Amino acid sequence: MANSQIPAVPLGPLSSRPVQVTCPSCQQVVVSQVDYSAGLLTYLFCGGLFLCGFVLGCCLIPFCVDRLRNAQHSCPSCKALLGVHKRL
Ligand SMILES: [Zn+2]
Structure with missing residues (x-):
């Protein structure tokens, strides 16, 4: 790629949202693909709910809550892992 005017976005503090x-x-400007994986906080939260009683499958709720999960950024083009935003 001859044009080097691509703004270098630091892979520092990633948010949980897709970033460019x-x-x-692959040296392409891409919007990262975010996958949420269950992070430690999710398991802690799950464990807490489990201790409070696992009626009605409440302990499965954290796995549906994106806010409690790690956000894994990957390249939609070559599938390379760009970085991980962790909750803990
Ligand atoms: Zn790539």
């Missing part, structure tokens, strides 16, 4: 980054793998 230059993929270090």
